[in-house]
Structures are given as C-alpha cells and as structure tokens.
Amino acid sequence: MTKAGLGWLLATAALVLGVPAWPQGAPNPFVTPQRDVDVTYLIAGPRSAAVDPGSALPPPSVMTQRMRWSAALWSQRLDPAGNAYMITDYRARRILVVDPRRATATLLPLPATPPGGGVQSPGLRATGRYDRLGEDAVAGLPCTEWRTIDDGGADSVICLTPDGVLLRARHAGQVLLLASRVSYAAQDPALFAAPSGTRVEQPPSQ
Template sequence: MTIAMRTPLAGVLAGVMAGVLIGAPAVSRAADDAPFVTPQHDVDVTYVITSPDPSRPPVRQRMRWSGQQQRQRVDPEGSATFMVTDYRTRLLTVVDTAHQARTTIPAPGPALSAPGQRAAGVWARGPSMVVAGQPCTVWHATDTDGRASDVCYTDDGVMLQVVRDGHVLVQADTLVRAAQPDPVFAIPDGLTEVRAAHP
C-alpha cells in the first residue's frame, strides 16, 4: 500500500483511509460485526499523523466530509495544497494554490461504503475508548498489504485513530459535527491542469 493515495504528503490521511479502512475483501457477516467507515453526518476533523521514524515530526491534516455531495477535502497544515475526493465520480483532485494548478486522477482504493452501510471485509470488534473527547470502538482489521491495524470508529462512522504495529499512525485531535458548505469542496476555476506523474 502506498500511503498518500499515490500522491505527496497531502494525501496521507486519505491514503490511510483507502488502504487500511476500506480495503478488505467482501464477506458475508452478521449485521453488527463490522463498523461504519463513512461518516453518516457532515464532519470537520483535525488529525495528527505520526511516522514510525521518531526523527520525523508529526503532521496535522484537516478532513472535511459532505454527506450530500459525497466529497471529502483534506488540507495539510501549512501547505498550499489540498485534495478533494469525489466518491460519486471516483476522482481525486489535488489543488496547488501556490502554482494555480490542479491534477486529477482516479481515486485509488475500493468504492466508498455508503453512509449507514457497514464496511466490507473481515473485522473483529475490540474495546471502547475515548479519542478527542469522543467515544469510539476499536476494530481489528487487515489492510491491503495484509498488515494488521486497530482502527477506532465512532458509531456514526468517523475514524478517530489508527494503530499499526503498536504505533499510533493517525489520531483525531478535534471533531466537529456540523453542516459543511458546498463551496468547501468546489475546485477553483482558472487552474492549469497538470498531468499526474507516473513511475
């Protein structure tokens, strides 16, 4: 799995969500033996993302979600770049405001689980905990690389923490449940289209 959705740092959070959270194969299940992994309400969450390498400082990213638009916006702190993923069209747009440019690529990962629909894959329910002042349930899962992760979700589908190999990879710092204005997810006009680089 390439964290960052195969894009630079701006996509770390989105890549974790694509690879760790919704990347397992579909199986039959009981009604409540998997989490909701898509927010069922509009939310505004700030995450702290850490590296297993202690020499690298943590980074913060803001994630906003619109249930009506089925769009997610991720803003890395201190960056002129942000990302908008449209889950209806399955397109991810990286907007570079410093250079007035944008790059659009197919959104990697499986299709989004609809709000109110439990995740596909094999999950094991763990303990409850509180992250960012919010209760959540730890779910044990396997990511697209076959690595075990513990992911804490609220009952309404908001990811609050990801732990892998005993390391807290992602942790919510703040969570606000509030309607997100449509312009937050709009791609600015007049940007130069830049082709995505391919290895």
C-alpha cells in the same frame, strides 16, 4: 507539487478513509462518515515511529492534517500542513490535488480498492471482517475499537464513532493517526471544488 508530495497526500487519504476490508465479519461498523464532519488529525510523519496519544503537543515529526467530509456530495477534502490540498469525489471516482499558489490542480482517477474495501455508500456498513475489541474515547467522543487486516496482511486497530468517523488508527501497536478535534458542522459545498480560475494539469509523469 512534487511526486513525493502527491504520493504523501494519496497515502494519508487512504489512511483516513481507505481502511481495507476483508471477508465476512459481523456486525460491522460504518467506515464512512454518515454526516458532515470536520476533523483535525495528528499523523505520524516519515521519520516518526508513532503519534503519542498522551502528549499535549505533537513531536516535530508528527504532521497535522484537516479532513472535511460532505455527506451530500460524498466527497472528502484533506488539508495537510502546507498549501496544496486534495479533494476526493467518490461518486465521480476522481481526485483533484489543488495548488492555490500556482492556481493549478492535478486531476487523477480514484485508485481501485479491494471488494468491500475503502469508502462505503451512505447508509452501508463495511462488508469485510472486523473484530470488535471494546469501547474507548478520543477527542472527547466515544468510539469502538475494531481489528482489521491491512494490505500487507498485518493487524490494524481502528477506533470509529458510531456514525463512521475514524478517530484513531494503530498499526503494529503504534498510533499512526489520532483525531485531536472533531466538529459536526455543516460543510460548505464550495470547499469541495477547485477555486474559480484554477488550471487543471496532467498528472506527474511516472
């Protein structure tokens, strides 16, 4: 996997579950799924201004990405278009980027997040500032829109289900992430580990 590909995986992982939190606001939502879930997202690619929520099909510059979450393992698996996928273990604070074609995996430490930011422990709500905007529905599920602040100091608006599944993210008025399918099926623990025989490699040189 190239450095560019690895960087894109890390960036989209942050978009899916790494929503930043900022000082004190209440009541706050769950920002981490409280049960197993399997979500297919449309994500704006590098050359796309936004995802069109009214379009039946994504434009060519919009990518599809599958996210699976195990509540028991407190782990996330991201499968973007292509072959490599990423497993994030939030308890062990590590990321495993798996390339099945080469039977290799890159092991990385989980980047630090601001206090109260990112993924929260099971049963805990976000501790930063979230302004509730109203109710909506995405992919057939109800969600609540919340305004928060991104790392650059700009407003972001996210739509979260009552149990913490991110269904839509907007930045500067543009939809960057949109759930197209959601299933609350139980997730196989084997999905959150590298296949047997996978060789772990050092991360790409900086």
